[in-house]
Amino acid sequence: MMEGLGKSLQGKSAALERMAEVLVTGEQLRLCLHEGKVIKDRRHHLRTYPNCFVAKELIDWLIEHKEAPDRVTGIRIMQKLLDQSIIHHVCDEHMEFKDMKLFYRFRIDDGTFPMDNEAKVFMRGQRIYEKLMSTDNGPMQTRQEGGRNHDRTLVASEFVDWLLQEGEVANREEAEQLGQRLLEHGILQHVTNQSPFVDGQLLFQFRMNFRRRRRLMELLTDRCPSIPENHDSPFCLRRQNPNASSNSFQSVSPSKEVKMVSAVRRSSMTSGCSTNGFYGSSPVLSSSPPVMCNPKSVLKKKVTPEELLSPGGPYVKKTFTIVGDAVGWGFVVRGCKPCHIQAVDPGGPAAAAGMKVCQFVISVNGLNVLVLDYRTVSKLILTGPRTVVMEVMEEKEADH
Known part of the structure; x- marks a missing residue:
């Protein structure tokens, strides 16, 4: 029964985890393009379009930086971001990413990113992960379960204590509900994938490594890399x-x-x-x-x-x-x-x-x-x- 529960939770979280990977990868690309001045204010027909990139220039950039081997692959990568509402045409006139001199924009840059419940849970989990990673002598430690060591594990009850201490939740019941949502979204997992999140002595880990190096080519696969056993820092x-x-x-x-x-x-x-x-x-x-x-x-x-x-x-x-x-x-x-x-x-x-x-x-x-x-x-x-x-x-x- 427990094995069936673990498989059910894994299946439920797979699509959400893939969505989260797309969000993180897209955000890393956005920041890179800003730094490289690929994203900037642009003028066309006497009108200024803030924080835009030109599709053709971006494909050139992807190939130059070895993020895509050719233009066809570059288009597929950007289409994935467009399909997931990470980017859009500035006038929403094109539902296909075209390798042309067209203006596109990241939705985070113009405030149109759809903040649904899944995205909110993902972003909250990411914030909690970063706070835990920056806490000296925090609740994430190496512990043993089933005859093997598990790095950066959380005892559920200690994690609940920490959430209360940090003001992330108002009570233990709310903390337990948060832990279960993080688990359902593929952000948290039981060390053997066989239990829901409960306020007790069970061990849990962050399934997603938000600091892991990501390549844009990963957007074209269905694989969701889990957190490595050893990742002292990004x-x-x-x-x-x-x-x-x-x-x-x-x-x-x-x-x-x-x-x-x-x-x-x-x-x-x-x-x-x-x-x-x-x-x-x-x-x-x-x-x-x-x-x-x-x-x-x-x-x-x-x-x-x-x-x-x-x-x-x-x-x-x-x-x-x-x-x-x-x-x-x-x-x-x-x-x-x-x-x-x-x-x-x-x-x-x-x-x-x-x-x-x-x-x-x-x-x-x-x-x-x-x-x-x-x-x-x-x-x-x-x-x-x-x-x-x-x-x-x-x-x-x-x-x-």
Whole structure:
């Protein structure tokens, strides 16, 4: 009976999970096209059409960036997005995606995206996933069931406790109903796919990895990739030597040249950091190697707020405007009073803005954070807008 229940739940969620994959993949493409200026305001017959792309130019872009092998495949990919109401012709005159000089637009950009119950559940599940991933010592941990280890599992009752603590639900009954909806939509699953969500000691996992690298070609298959067993972050924080017992991680040197990239980065739905404070930059649209975070501080000495702000001191203020990507901003913040930049993804939004390690964080979106710890600063960034304005202090370069 339990086996039959598991198969029933899986079958019910399959179509919804495929829909969710289309939403995530489409959003990643949208952000990339914005960053690459493929999406922009365009004029035609004395009228301005905001946030549009030209179909023919987009197919060129897909082929150039190896997202499609040829024009026919590119058209099929975009037709999939059109069929799912991710994009539309600016005047809704074409129900087929045509490889012509026609204007199309993402519905999220003009507020016409259909927010039905399925989309709302999916987006809520995505937000909860990101909050869990950014929580130190949170309820997602490795646990054993059926003689094997399961990474990032949730004990149902502890998950309910967390939902109440975070204000996601008003009571345990509402939390249980939310857990069941997430399960029915293919976002959550019992570790052996044999139980509905109940407020007890059963183990559950997020079935969808919202931070996984997605390719547009996946839109043309019926396969719904499940969350991998090991996905420390979307930017793959790894030990320098996986077989070594050392806890050392690589980080970006403050003197290392930053490679500027034009690939996309940012998401209105999935800006987050991993449990180690890393604002991961999605590898979806970047060929940059993984950045690795070093738990050991990169600072040579402790600096006080008074030293940083001392008139005529050795520090200079800089301001960065960083537009987050599909999963974050691409840097690690550590320490307290003041916090400092611990690591920077060389292909991420922060690096593109000019951020470097060893800079001290002065303010976030106009709020002074000199006397706050990195957890509080992290929360400010995560709960704020996708565009983060940060003031930092860095040591002046020595005169030669």
